[in-house]
Amino acid sequence: MNDVADPENLADLVIHMSGVGVRRGGNKLLADLDWSVELDERWVVLGPNGAGKTTLLKLAAAELHPTTGAVHVLGDRLGRVDVFELRTRIGFTSAAVNGRIPPEEKVRDVVVSAGYAVLGRWRESYDELDTGRADELLTALGIGHLGDRSYGTLSEGERKRTLIARSLMTDPEMLLLDEPAAGLDLGGREDLVARLSTLALDAEAPAMVLVTHHVEEIPPGFTHVLLLAEGRTVAAGLLDDVLTSGNLSEAFGQELVLERSGDRFFARRR
Numbered sequence: 001m002n003d004v005a006d007p008e009n010l011a012d013l014v015i016h017m018s019g020v021g022v023r024r025g026g027n028k029l030l031a032d033l034d035w036s037v038e039l040d041e042r043w044v045v046l047g048p049n050g051a052g053k054t055t056l057l058k059l060a061a062a063e064l065h066p067t068t069g070a071v072h073v074l075g076d077r078l079g080r081v082d083v084f085e086l087r088t089r090i091g092f093t094s095a096a097v098n099g100r101i102p103p104e105e106k107v108r109d110v111v112v113s114a115g116y117a118v119l120g121r122w123r124e125s126y127d128e129l130d131t132g133r134a135d136e137l138l139t140a141l142g143i144g145h146l147g148d149r150s151y152g153t154l155s156e157g158e159r160k161r162t163l164i165a166r167s168l169m170t171d172p173e174m175l176l177l178d179e180p181a182a183g184l185d186l187g188g189r190e191d192l193v194a195r196l197s198t199l200a201l202d203a204e205a206p207a208m209v210l211v212t213h214h215v216e217e218i219p220p221g222f223t224h225v226l227l228l229a230e231g232r233t234v235a236a237g238l239l240d241d242v243l244t245s246g247n248l249s250e251a252f253g254q255e256l257v258l259e260r261s262g263d264r265f266f267a268r269r270r
């Protein structure tokens, strides 16, 4: 077990949160949260609506500061670091990012522009090297043929995959995915889960944190789970230890049965 109080050990952690609370108005969005993510770990953050999952991910993305406690991201403490520089090292995909993409933008440019936005440059035509990398990422996500299409014409599943390609474009040290399978049909979900599983099992891939409401969406290869309810940790640690019927029931406030089939999970009410 790492002594996380030791600054040398903090350098090995992509996320470290200690005694973290977030308050807005009279609401406690998060309270007393301790959490660490190491370089080679892939975490699922699971919990019911309103549990605080997105708030937690925004802290990790350096998009929000805690009201109390300390958050270290990629070795730097929020509040003592240039968050604009820090964000260039983080890949972040969420519904909010989706809403900011102009529908007429070409899919390839949606991916390539990630690199240019963070560098603060602008050019009419992108480097061949960059467009080549964008095409490679789109192909790896199964949508290499859509590079010339406009973003607005894509299906929901194709958009999700485009945004994941975009968040990988800058070679981030950490990948944060907020409900990547939301709104997908069964086939789209299964396809995305398989692609994320490939990524999770790739030793070269960055540390990953995936937020979801559904155990069915946990891609094989994810190693750890943080169960959240009402802004507090219900349980956190290795997936095999933490993902149990008991913990799930506690997090979702009803008697649930968790079933495992191979490397996938299913849950239903008891």
Ligand SMILES: Nc1ncnc2c1ncn2[C@@H]1O[C@H](COP(=O)(O)OP(=O)(O)OP(=O)(O)O)[C@@H](O)[C@H]1O
Pocket: 024, 025, 027, 028, 029, 047, 048, 049, 050, 051, 052, 053, 054, 055, 056, 213
């Ligand atoms: N700016 C704010 N002011 C007051 N309350 C807020 C604010 N932002 C979020 N909340 C509340 O904090 C709680 C946690 O929100 P958050 O979006 O982090 O939850 P979540 O687990 O991601 O939920 P969901 O699964 O529904 O997306 C919710 O009850 C939400 O209404």
